[in-house]
Amino acid sequence: MKRPKQAAQPATQRLTAAEAAISTMIANGVDTLYCLPGVQNDHFFDALHGAQDKLRPIHTRHEQATAYMALGAAMATGKPQAFSVVPGPGFLNTTAALSTAYACNAPVLAVVGQIQSNTIGQNLGQLHEIPDQLAIMRGLTKWSDRVRSPQEAATLTQEAFRHMRSGRPRPAGIECPIDIWGRRADVVLPAAPAVADAQPVDTDAVQAAAKLLGAAKRPLIFVGSGAQGASAEVTELAHQLQAPVVSQKMGRGVLDGRDPLSVSTVEAHGLWAEADVVLAVGTRLLIPLQAWGLDADLKIIRIDADPDELERIAKPAIGIVGDAAPVLRAILADLGQHNAKRPSRAAEMAEVHAKGNAAIARLEPQLSYLAAIRDELPEDGIFVDELTQLGYAARISFPTYQPRTYISPGYQGTLGWGLSTALGVKAACPDRAVVSVTGDGGFMFQVQELATSVQHNLPIVIVLVNDGAYGNVRRIQATSYGNRLIASDLQNPDFMKLADAFGVQGIRAKTADALRKALRKGFASNVTTLIEIPAGVMPDPWSLLRQGRARPRKG
Numbered sequence: 001m002k003r004p005k006q007a008a009q010p011a012t013q014r015l016t017a018a019e020a021a022i023s024t025m026i027a028n029g030v031d032t033l034y035c036l037p038g039v040q041n042d043h044f045f046d047a048l049h050g051a052q053d054k055l056r057p058i059h060t061r062h063e064q065a066t067a068y069m070a071l072g073a074a075m076a077t078g079k080p081q082a083f084s085v086v087p088g089p090g091f092l093n094t095t096a097a098l099s100t101a102y103a104c105n106a107p108v109l110a111v112v113g114q115i116q117s118n119t120i121g122q123n124l125g126q127l128h129e130i131p132d133q134l135a136i137m138r139g140l141t142k143w144s145d146r147v148r149s150p151q152e153a154a155t156l157t158q159e160a161f162r163h164m165r166s167g168r169p170r171p172a173g174i175e176c177p178i179d180i181w182g183r184r185a186d187v188v189l190p191a192a193p194a195v196a197d198a199q200p201v202d203t204d205a206v207q208a209a210a211k212l213l214g215a216a217k218r219p220l221i222f223v224g225s226g227a228q229g230a231s232a233e234v235t236e237l238a239h240q241l242q243a244p245v246v247s248q249k250m251g252r253g254v255l256d257g258r259d260p261l262s263v264s265t266v267e268a269h270g271l272w273a274e275a276d277v278v279l280a281v282g283t284r285l286l287i288p289l290q291a292w293g294l295d296a297d298l299k300i301i302r303i304d305a306d307p308d309e310l311e312r313i314a315k316p317a318i319g320i321v322g323d324a325a326p327v328l329r330a331i332l333a334d335l336g337q338h339n340a341k342r343p344s345r346a347a348e349m350a351e352v353h354a355k356g357n358a359a360i361a362r363l364e365p366q367l368s369y370l371a372a373i374r375d376e377l378p379e380d381g382i383f384v385d386e387l388t389q390l391g392y393a394a395r396i397s398f399p400t401y402q403p404r405t406y407i408s409p410g411y412q413g414t415l416g417w418g419l420s421t422a423l424g425v426k427a428a429c430p431d432r433a434v435v436s437v438t439g440d441g442g443f444m445f446q447v448q449e450l451a452t453s454v455q456h457n458l459p460i461v462i463v464l465v466n467d468g469a470y471g472n473v474r475r476i477q478a479t480s481y482g483n484r485l486i487a488s489d490l491q492n493p494d495f496m497k498l499a500d501a502f503g504v505q506g507i508r509a510k511t512a513d514a515l516r517k518a519l520r521k522g523f524a525s526n527v528t529t530l531i532e533i534p535a536g537v538m539p540d541p542w543s544l545l546r547q548g549r550a551r552p553r554k555g
Contacts, residue, residue: 014184015185017043019047028157029193030080033082034066034073034081038113040177058452060452062093064094067098069083069427070082070108071106078228078229087115087129088115091137094110098140141171142168142172144173147176166199199305201327209279209331210335212318213241213338223251223255224247224250224281224282227251228254230325253401265547281328294314301317303324304320359544362539366390382432384435384436386417389465390463392542394437395408416446418438418442420446423449423452423453426459440495458528463533467536496532505527505528505529
């Protein structure tokens with residue numbers, strides 16, 4: 001009698017904790033580690049030295065840049081990325097980027113060192129010791145834990161990837177004490193990459209949504225970062241419903257900006273007043289829900305991977321938990337039997353766009369500079385937004401043609417993130433043009449990373465608007481506080497000499513036409529190029545970005 005075949009047991013390997021963590025990252029598709037080494041991670045970097053053929057280290061000049069680069073790579077690809085730093089001040093230097101990853105739903109893995117395991121929490125004054133580092137990390141990530149053994153290094157790293165891939169994508173973290181990284185033991189590595197938890201679609205809610213959308217007279221679609229993987233589905237649904245699609249920052253490019261149904265928030269404000277059904281896909285819908293007004297005649301349908309998001313501000317008529325693409329495919333499958341015959345809204349949209357263009361026409365010279373960037377940036381080129389005058393105007397005027405080609409810090413509004421984030425975008429997308437739009441204030445937060453750009457051959461184009469001030473702050477002081485200016489003017493270096501000192505190409509462009517030529521030269525030269533635009537005070541965009549009530553209050 002034949003004995004039943006036994007399943008093969010997973011093979012064990014004699015590995016250090018560092019080797020186990022690195023092997024698990026590689027197995028989960030990570031091929032680049034943004035990093036800055038230090039004594040608590042010496043064993044980790046020694047293991048990384050032996051894995052460089054599979055996991056490329058890109059080291060920076062400041063810990064903050066490691067996390068911003070991982071963030072940029074994650075936002076440009078939609079795939080998990082990783083950074084590594086020492087504990088204490090090293091980790092704390094990354095927390096602005098971690099909070100931005102959390103805000104922007106970006107799957108970023110923090111791999112952080114820790115002091116000797118038997119001294120954690122004792123407040124002995126160990127090098128780089130801080131109170132409860134893990135608690136801080138957990139407050140800025142979706143999931144984090146501490147590695148206590150080589151086997152846990154593999155298991156917990158795998159668990160981090162499962163969390164990043166499941167539901168709402170957000171950062172995760174592991175910390176490992178200095179005495180654990182080099183510890184060796186028998187380890188069973190994961191047999192395959194971590195798989196996202198299943199998220200079944202509520203078919204009843206889908207059918208109800210299809211019925212409500214099919215009967216809508218004036219449907220409107222809002223998209224955020226959660227819709228970036230559902231471009232085809234959003235486009236098909238918009239065309240079937242003849243529904244305008246609205247995005248501001250995180251949803252740019254989900255619908256091609258050249259599509260007549262693509263509208264800015266300036267244009268959407270008036271459409272909100274007349275809409276009867278709004279579909280919100282992977283977006284907080286914060287500004288419309290809080291500022292534009294709700295009444296009984298407006299029905300909201302929300303699709304979100306995070307169940308806590310659906311009723312955060314107002315309870316929708318229909319809420320569906322799930323990944324945008326499969327949910328929208330299910331709605332499309334049911335829509336045919338409910339959808340009314342709809343004439344094209346092309347002529348109406350042409351009028352909407354004309355009014356929108358007239359409303360923003362006063363934003364000069366921003367619009368001319370942005371038009372030059374759009375004309376010279378290839379269709380698949382990637383625009384990295386920043387807290388600066390061009391960035392604010394771009395939210396309502398810069399056409400974006402493809403998903404994940406407009407990179408924004410979202411609601412976190414992280415000044416100074418632009419340069420390092422753009423470098424991460426370029427590292428993850430080496431064959432695509434990348435432009436970082438920044439101001440003189442934010443640029444100087446990360447200026448040292450020009451050296452990283454040169455050392456690691458990450459050629460980006462930086463458009464730096466130099467107005468000699470924290471321009472937004474200065475304008476508010478001038479207009480709202482009787483021109484009592486304080487701590488807002490800046491003493492800048494000669495940016496062309498600075499570019500030369502770092503070994504990057506420097507070009508000064510005083511007009512939009514000069515910017516166009518400089519961009520062309522920068523993209524063609526394939527070396528990092530710093531384009532400085534000397535500027536004065538620019539028109540205030542905020543009345544356009546923060547519009548008030550659109551729907552009347554009804555009893």
